[in-house]
Amino acid sequence: MVNDVISDFITRIRNASIVRHKIVKTPATKITIAIAKILKIEGFIDDFEKFENSLLIFLKYKNQNRYSIINSxxxxxxxxxxxxxxxxxxxxxxxxxxxxxxxxxxxxxxxxxxxxxxxxxxxxxxxx
CATH class of the missing domain: 3.30.1490.10 (Dna Ligase; domain 1)
Structure with missing residues (x-):
């Protein structure tokens, strides 16, 4: 069990964008779902989906070379x-x-x- 859910959430997204994964799987909590909604509204991710107790986040990239929208x-x-x-x-x-x-x-x-x-x-x- 992770003590700091938010740090775990952003670390998973950061690591996945570095290696250019398209989908990230994180634990689904009220906080992570609320943050994912903001990320989608602001255009930092393509979409997210709740699947059982997990949250699937679809990362967004700029072009064919797959430069991440999220710099930091x-x-x-x-x-x-x-x-x-x-x-x-x-x-x-x-x-x-x-x-x-x-x-x-x-x-x-x-x-x-x-x-x-x-x-x-x-x-x-x-x-x-």
Missing amino acids: LKRISKPGRRVYLKKKNLPKRIGSFGVSILSTSNGIISDKMARLANIGGEVLIYIY
């Missing part, structure tokens, strides 16, 4: 060190490049949705 996945808030940001301190996107995933009182949402809802929260992941 970084875990920010960890079990030993939680990072919270107020609504005014949320990280700014440079153009449409990069996404922060937050855990808020409204659930797990992207930084864009947090700005629209005018709330802050715990920063889980940075993706670009």
Whole structure:
């Protein structure tokens, strides 16, 4: 059993994109499903599918050479060190490049949705 589900989830995606796999299998939890939904909405993955107790994630690549859309996945808030940001301190996107995933009182949402809802929260992941 893994203690930090989010770190395990992003490590599996990162490792699969490095070796250019098309599908990643991860344990399905409420948190991983919510993060996968955000990744799909923001265009970092093609799709995801829940299969029994697993989550199948279909990775997205740029062209025939299969350069990964995901350049970096970084875990920010960890079990030993939680990072919270107020609504005014949320990280700014440079153009449409990069996404922060937050855990808020409204659930797990992207930084864009947090700005629209005018709330802050715990920063889980940075993706670009």
